[in-house]
Amino acid sequence: MPLNSYPTTVTKETLEMKVQAARNKLYVDVGFWGGLTPDNAHNSSALTELLDAGALGLKSFMCPSGINDFPMTDENDIKASLPVLAMYKRPILVHSEVPQPSEEQEFSLEQRRKYSTYLNTRPATWEREAVSKLVNLASDTIVGGSAEGAHIHIVHLSDSGETLNLIKEAKVRGFKLSVETCPHYLSFSVENIPDGDTRFKCAPPLRSEENRKKLWNALINGDIDFLSSDHSPAPPELKLLEAGDFLGAWGGISSLQLVLPITWTHAKENGVPLEVISKWWSSMPAKFANLQNKGSIEVGKDADFVVWDPETSFDVNEDFQIFHKHKITPYSGSRLFGRVIATFVRGQMVYHEGHHALSPCGRPILASVTENSVGHHFI
Numbered sequence: 001m002p003l004n005s006y007p008t009t010v011t012k013e014t015l016e017m018k019v020q021a022a023r024n025k026l027y028v029d030v031g032f033w034g035g036l037t038p039d040n041a042h043n044s045s046a047l048t049e050l051l052d053a054g055a056l057g058l059k060s061f062m063c064p065s066g067i068n069d070f071p072m073t074d075e076n077d078i079k080a081s082l083p084v085l086a087m088y089k090r091p092i093l094v095h096s097e098v099p100q101p102s103e104e105q106e107f108s109l110e111q112r113r114k115y116s117t118y119l120n121t122r123p124a125t126w127e128r129e130a131v132s133k134l135v136n137l138a139s140d141t142i143v144g145g146s147a148e149g150a151h152i153h154i155v156h157l158s159d160s161g162e163t164l165n166l167i168k169e170a171k172v173r174g175f176k177l178s179v180e181t182c183p184h185y186l187s188f189s190v191e192n193i194p195d196g197d198t199r200f201k202c203a204p205p206l207r208s209e210e211n212r213k214k215l216w217n218a219l220i221n222g223d224i225d226f227l228s229s230d231h232s233p234a235p236p237e238l239k240l241l242e243a244g245d246f247l248g249a250w251g252g253i254s255s256l257q258l259v260l261p262i263t264w265t266h267a268k269e270n271g272v273p274l275e276v277i278s279k280w281w282s283s284m285p286a287k288f289a290n291l292q293n294k295g296s297i298e299v300g301k302d303a304d305f306v307v308w309d310p311e312t313s314f315d316v317n318e319d320f321q322i323f324h325k326h327k328i329t330p331y332s333g334s335r336l337f338g339r340v341i342a343t344f345v346r347g348q349m350v351y352h353e354g355h356h357a358l359s360p361c362g363r364p365i366l367a368s369v370t371e372n373s374v375g376h377h378f379i
Contacts, residue, residue: 003067007069008037008069010040012049012053028350029294031366031367032364033057033058034047035070036059037071039071041080044084058090060094060095061095062075062096062097062133063095063097063130064099075134082141085149089151092150094155096154097122098130107247109245112244113196113244115195115197118205119206124204126204127157127159128162128166138175139173151178152177154178154179155180156230157204158207160212160215160217160218164179179223179224181219183259183262188330189209190207191208195244197244199253200253201252202251203251220276226279226280227263229255234254234326234328257322258331260277260338261340262334264336265337265338274310283296290367302345302346303344303347304344307340307341307343309341312339313336314335314336315334315335315336316332317333323356341353348361
């Protein structure tokens with residue numbers, strides 16, 4: 001992602017800097033997204049250079065990102081980027097929340113320790129307003145439209161109500177619009193979050209149990225296209241664990257290591273077979289990002305796969321080995337199914353039974369442009 005790094009990846013030069021910094025340090029193959037901000041959104045030359053340098057697409061926020069040098073965009077900024085993205089047939093990923101006017105309120109520490117207080121400051125209307133604006137923009141992506149070839153993607157959907165209905169209607173009308181959700185929105189609901197447990201804070205917020213069940217139905221029915229982790233770890237001091245202050249804590253959930261067993265555990269309860277999970281986590285994301293050599297086990301494609309035991313359960317407790325830099329996760333205390341035994345990247349084993357490869361074999365994946373199509377190359 002283009003932020004939570006310094007400098008943010010919003011120019012050709014900063015993308016090249018990030019790719020250079022990643023050399024010989026990657027244990028898996030990694031693609032890079034460029035950032036869309038008000039500073040480059042109306043500069044087609046700057047966006048062209050960023051995409052020419054290999055960005056898989058662009059990412060923007062319609063609300064404050066939490067990073068000062070990655071300011072939020074509005075619909076005019078996003079609209080300005082679509083003709084350039086259309087030429088490259090690459091997507092824009094949008095954090096889809098638009099803050100709504102509200103009265104200033106003072107909250108006591110007791111109130112700040114309740115997840116419901118945080119949830120009420122970030123209601124579903126934020127998502128609905130953002131997606132409504134994006135649907136209007138996506139009308140230009142239809143065949144024959146002024147932005148035909150562009151693709152608007154809504155990241156980490158939380159609201160299964162009016163927001164999701166807007167997305168479904170746009171798809172029926174042929175707009176180039178897609179959406180993802182994340183394991184935490186499918187696993188947790190506000191009714192079960194303990195006071196002060198800021199490990200559960202994320203944006204958009206977790207919502208009701210009824211909302212969680214509706215998200216599962218939408219995913220199973222194909223209204224939600226695929227899954228992503230939205231992995232956002234933070235040092236303990238940023239999560240304000242001692243104070244338990246949901247309004248002041250960093251918003252982000254750490255889960256990357258666990259996404260397969262998390263999904264499988266809940267999928268079993270919903271009667272979803274492994275082949276569908278592979279679609280949600282592998283083939284659909286690869287297709288979305290135009291990664292032609294990724295996403296499925298087929299002759300001629302990269303031999304990327306996981307060896308795992310779907311029947312074995314394990315507890316995420318103090319004895320469980322978490323490989324994330326920061327060990328804080330709301331999944332602590334959970335019992336999950338599906339133990340990862342080994343992981344392969346292009347046929348090379350990079351993980352086995354708690355041990356990683358001694359040297360990194362991963363490569364940066366950069367988008368490349370040929371005369372008639374978009375491809376990807378390793379460097």
